[in-house]
Amino acid sequence: MAEQPLFKVTIDNVTVEVPAGTTILQAARKAGPEVAPPAMCYYSKLEGSGGKCRTCLVEVSKGSDRDPRPMPKLVASCRTTVMDGMEVKNLTSERVVDARKGVVEFLLINHPLDCPICDQAGECHLQDLSYNHGASGTRYEFQRRTFEKHSLGDKIQLHMTRCILCYRCVMVADQLTGQREHGVLERGERAEISDYLEKSLDKEFIGNVIDVCPVGALTDKTFRFKNRVWFLKPLNAHRDCPTCSGKVTLWNRGDEVFRVTARKDQWGEVEDWICNECRFDKKKTSDWVIEGPREISRHSVISQNKYIGMVKPKETIDEVIGKEPRLFLDIHDVSQVNEKDRDLSLIEGPAHSTDFKEKDEKKQ
């Protein structure tokens, strides 16, 4: 096979070389998390994903060396391939910042904002997106759209009201389970994800819809309401699994396995799909060989405390991109639950309201 030619592309003044055929988003991820646009629907492991949420819009200020004309519209970086000599503006473009603010607002106008009771809170991409790119208030004054809660089989909960229609789960169902089970019903703002035939999803890999869901629309019923993700300690672990690679992340509290997920990289994408058995049925530490703590290098609540690996923006970044990055509001500094030296593993079990009551009573 012939060598792929390398294309030079500059994103927010950071230049990288990537093979022809690479998307702007992938090139930007290579350039570094500071310049990578947020992506809510694209998923590199799902064919045909991306293009829908519009959070990754960027401005192409120079098409290529050969044809330097800028592109008139903002483009979805996840679905636009780079050209040699292309120049892209992400955070350095006022247009992009404004359009993205708009997209975040659109994604939130009908979102229930029920983070306090949502299992995804703390590892939700929509939370991160809103912190980083959104506005603090809402201009939407109408009743928000709601849907009935829905069970997808006995292991997966669909909470459609929170869905941002990224279609990732549809693609997982389509591409991983060998049979289409999931689809989208209706259209426009009434569009909804559905387990079309209402049959239980017993396909081996269907549990992965939980991991790809960027929000709390699809959650693990074996974990729901059991704990907050930031109280759990992620551990790399593996087992000899006949179906999948068996490489997972365990979310433990002490010795207790609260949930099992695939291992996710810094973009929130899974490294290996895992099977339902590993995810739902292996809930004892003794089922697993523990490798050690899992690094969570995402800028989200789950990476707080000593779960190492959070990459802070390099000091020079503002010099390179020419302005202070708007990205990465450090929510960890803001949250008081997450005081630096607090050792959560020393706290016995999850807190109950009675614990506080007792304390209050003692005070009196």
Place this chain on the structure above:
Amino acid sequence: MKLLLENAHIEGIRYFEAYRKNGGYRSVEKALKMTPDEIVEEVKKSGLRGRGGAGFPTGLKWSFLAKPEGVPRHLVCNADESEPGTFKDRYLMEFLPHLLIEGLIVSSFALGSNATYIYIRGEYAWIPDILEQAIQEAKNNGFLGKNILGTGFDLEIYVHRGAGAYICGEETALIESLEGKRGNPRIKPPFPAVQGVWMRPTVVNNVETLATIVPIINMGGEAYGNIGVGKSTGTKLISACGNLNKPGVYEIPFDLSVEDFIYSDEWCGGIPNGKRLKACIPGGSSVPIVPANLLLKTAKGETRYMNYESLSDGGFQTGTMLGSGGFIVLDEDQCVVKHTMTLAHFYMHESCGQCSPCREGTGWMWRILKNIENGKGKMEDIDLLWDVQRRIEGNTICPLGDAAAWPVAAAIRHFRDEFEWHVLNPEEAQQRNYGIAHYADPREVPVA
């Protein structure tokens, strides 16, 4: 001059016999003796621009069709016609089905399609039968099927019904729907010319575009290109509706002035009940609405004509578009706010819901408009509405987002005082309409 509807009123023209007797299928006889490339060349010379709305040069589009070895190619006729105000394709298919079939045969030959599809709007429930009949007749007479006219060219034409979705008129949504999938527009590239139906190279053209291939082949591309003005060549079907004495489908020459089209007895015959013209959407619901003063004359004070260039003179600031030719006229009794709200509801209802700005933004715009219309609006709502449409436009997967944003933008741009009046006089606005104010019909007030 009529190139398409010339024979529309001949008794029995819907059937093969009368159609053939009046010169039908000559273009097939002529074209099948040419090479496909020669036909494409004729279409290029004709300067024909797509009649589906965007006005993209048809010959150029055809020349982009990829031709990989051993991969079948397809022609798809877009008969989804669901744009509010547009009903010209319906007329053509209903009265001259053979004209479309004839155009499809020639075009399929030019593009190398042996299986061509007509994707027809679900609500046109009675038309598939008319088309099927025409197809059968053409087949019986050797113009369709195997080895057409002994040339070795095989062609089947299939009629495929949509299920009632405006979005399935967008060419890639149409292709998905044709494949039996949910009608979500695809993300481009790849374009249909490279990967269309079943990932095969595909051309999607409008009904009128494909029917127009017939006169182009009959008279020659150059002769066709000499008719019209500038880059608006040939003739155009306009479906006129709204407050007009004679609404209907007209075939117009491109040098017709808008004023003549509305007022002349040869065309729409003016506005009923002695009312005055307030505004018009000249190209189907997606194009910007313009007030009377900017419709009849451009901002420079020149006469406006019914063609691509003249209607878009002044850009979106003071002009509009010919679009698909759905000509909607509003008289002084119509309320622009209510009208915009109705359109916003349409786009909300028809959004496929794939991309966030369109899915969420269309409903938001409708709700704001509903408040203003119902006397619950605030002054800031007008700016908010502007901001919402601004953030939809250009940021979506397919042009439906733009189509939803433009009418709202144009209404605020030209009729802001009417919106403000609704906000300031919520009660009065429930009782009466605003009227026509400074964008008055520049013509003399008719004597009652």
